[in-house]
């Protein structure tokens with residue numbers, strides 16, 4: 155990463171214990187996600203393209219290494235590079 | 250602490266919101282022209298909108314000690330109709346001399362279509378012809394990565410000086426390319442899409458504070474006009490020094506916007 159500002163990185167943690175500070179909130183978000191996938195199953199929508207994309211993203215979460223957020227956003231992005239002929243509808247959150 | 254919200258759509262907000270912004274330390278807002286949730290039927294509809302942005306909103310803001318600035322353009326969503334877009338572009342020069350106008354924005358792409366790109370190129374040319382700053386909207390969700398690349402190429406192709414343009418709505422997958430190419434980057438704090446305060450502060454910790462701004466993009470949809478002070482709180486929670494808060498929430502937007510001689514805060 156060549157745009158890193160070392161002065162801000164050094165102030166990153168300060169006196170904050172990241173896990174103490176954020177664990178419960180993110181534990182809650184994970185259970186929310188699990189309950190959502192259960193709800194999707196009950197609704198018979200597990201094959202929805204967007205849910206398939208989420209499953210792919212969940213695999214990625216388990217891989218080691220930094221920049222998980224960037225990699226998941228890339229996975230959920232349109233991989234093409236040319237402009238489309240016509241703007242139709244709204245973005246849905248998965249390619 | 251005093252702060253500036255460099256991207257907020259006050260036409261969609263109430264006067265109570267101005268009061269709440271003022272109480273949280275907001276000293277100036279900059280409001281880009283955008284898609285107000287419905288298609289304006291004619292260029293005359295945009296004329297009314299430009300009057301609202303240049304006359305009514307600054308008057309409303311002044312009562313709360315907030316300076317109101319704006320940006321003019323045809324929004325990327327209605328750029329799919331190049332005929333209408335060109336009629337609106339023809340109106341813009343007569344409003345560029347208004348005392349609160351900072352430049353052309355938020356131009357950009359919505360679904361990355363050919364027409365949107367043509368209109369984007371024409372609006373970049375308009376900005377350059379009139380020596381205006383540029384504020385850029387990058388597309389939503391799955392369209393953002395591709396759209397950001399197309400937009401940066403369009404700006405570079407016309408020789409826009411990167412320090413004169415702010416690329417908004419960056420996230421973890423687009424922030425680096427924007428900063429590396431010398432542009433300013435804006436992070437938008439939205440409840441469901443774009444960035445949360447926690448992710449925005451993560452991005453500041455990873456990429457540094459140079460040329461990065463935060464905004465609420467408060468509008469008619471799910472959004473929070475007080476998102477910027479909430480991100481301030483998040484930085485305080487992580488014990489970032491007060492000088493860094495001042496840089497991100499005041500000095501950075503001030504430095505970008507001050508390139509317009511009209512901006513004072």
Ligand SMILES: [Zn+2]
Nearest residue numbers: 281283355466
């Ligand atoms: Zn906007």
